[in-house]
Amino acid sequence: MWFRQTMEISIRHLHHQSSLKRGKALRYPGAWLYSLRNIPYRVGLGLVVLCFLLCTILLAMGFPSPYNGSLFTIPVALAAWMLRGRGAFLCIVSTLLVLGVINISKMDGDQSSQSLGTVFLIGAIALATEGFFIGMLRRALDQTDAALQQAQQAQQAQQKITIAYEQQRQLNQLKDEFLVNINHELRTPLTEVAGYIELLREHHEQLDPQAQAIFLEYAAQGCEELLISVNNVLDAAEVSDDFQPPHPAELAISEVVQTALEQFDPRRLQEHPLQVEVPEQLTAWADARYTCQILRNLLSNAFKYSPTDTPVVIGAALREISTQDAQTTPQVCISVQDAGPGIPPAESPLLFQKFVRLHRDLSGTVRGTGLGLYLSKRFVEAMGGRIWVESTGTAGQGSCFYFTLPITT
CATH class of the missing domain: 3.30.565.10 (Histidine kinase-like ATPase, C-terminal domain)
Known part of the structure; x- marks a missing residue:
């Protein structure tokens, strides 16, 4: 029963994880058992000890000897599921000791030690088998979770790489556009300044003072535009590298x-x-x-x-x-x-x-x-x-x- 239920939970857990990726949450029978994996260790240990003590009291008060300990499948299953490994082993050993002590104390004179040993052995094998399979299922679920987390981390890393690549591509595009713009921004006023200065140098004797003043004014205007462009570039570099705080x-x-x-x-x-x-x-x-x-x-x-x-x-x-x-x-x-x-x-x-x-x-x-x-x-x-x-x-x-x-x- 426990084996079949935990196997169903393991399979449904995979469907649950895949549905969460699609933004949907599944509800299925036995989900409470899966939630027991996430409780703190001390809380799980307390639940196992409490269940173990209740079963011990019930065995001491109401069950005749010899008894194979089927009632202790509950604390053993909880220990194998929540505490795993060492915790489940200690629970099984404690259960066998309790069963031995209580069965010996309740044994009548006509009961043979052989029948008691047979029942005890059957109970020990059953409890150990139960703990082993439930512990293996818990380990399988943990490995599944670890694999899913690694897959999600790999997917997130791939998304970050894609975003970084896209940002780099946009930066390269902006850089290319900037180079084209700044080339045009600097070359145009430089050409304007050089052209008017060349005209003044070669034809200053043929130009009247008014024409010379106009050409000089145009050249000065080109210098002003060039200065504004250079200042913007320098200001942007200053802001990016060593931004000076304002003085309000x-x-x-x-x-x-x-x-x-x-x-x-x-x-x-x-x-x-x-x-x-x-x-x-x-x-x-x-x-x-x-x-x-x-x-x-x-x-x-x-x-x-x-x-x-x-x-x-x-x-x-x-x-x-x-x-x-x-x-x-x-x-x-x-x-x-x-x-x-x-x-x-x-x-x-x-x-x-x-x-x-x-x-x-x-x-x-x-x-x-x-x-x-x-x-x-x-x-x-x-x-x-x-x-x-x-x-x-x-x-x-x-x-x-x-x-x-x-x-x-």
Whole structure:
């Protein structure tokens, strides 16, 4: 009976494990016996001892001599199942000793020692056989569990290798895209600068002062674009290798916005009507250099990707921002709104990663390294804020970038 039941449990255990992988849990008769494997050793030892004592009391009180000890199959089975090996052996030896003592003490004068020995031998063989088979089944189940765990670990290791390979492939793809972008980003202004300088060197005598001034202005503009690209690459390397923590102080938002706008070419500012909606008394607790660079990156994208003569709106206000623990806290929220082509919602989560650019921009005429928004995210988070974008992806409706900064305490 015990052998057949434990064999059924072993087979159903395999089905149970395979069903768990599919997200289903099976219930079958005798599952309580399988659960006994997982109880602590001391608890199992206590159950076996308690059962053994009850059987001993029942044998001493109610069973005549000679008795082969069939009642002790219960503690022996529990010991073989829960304690295994040494515990089951000690239980069988203790059972045989108890049987011998009780049978001898109850033996009548007309009972022969030979009949007592025969019954005792049969009981010993039966109990030892039961303990052996149940212990072997328990060992088989343990080996099955170990094999399943190894298989699961191997599967998890394979999944990790697959994920690592995919990440490496994506990194290689981003690296290749970055090299293409940075090559275009550096070569174009260099070609522009070299071309105007070559014209001035070869034809300066034929050019009037006004034409020379225009060529020099174009060359200076190319140098400025080249400097911005190099600075972005160097800033990204600095952030990745040795990120310098911010030095926050009380900061007037209107002054930082004005400082960021002064760093742009005046002709670039004239191409877009600017609307600055920033209260003069609004302050934040932030790093002035990081905040200025964030604004410069966001404004540079707004100027590059939105059509000429479309407005760019810079706003700032005190807002209640939700935190990770579902609470709200007052923070300064700064926004930059443009009227460009917008950002597809599917690409928004990837926008703040390193070297990432929109698919439509990879083959477009607008240059970029894919580092500005990545740097902005790192700077904002270092100052205790967060940055995000809201856009429907519809051309003409544009995008609005928001970032928050702690208020002055």
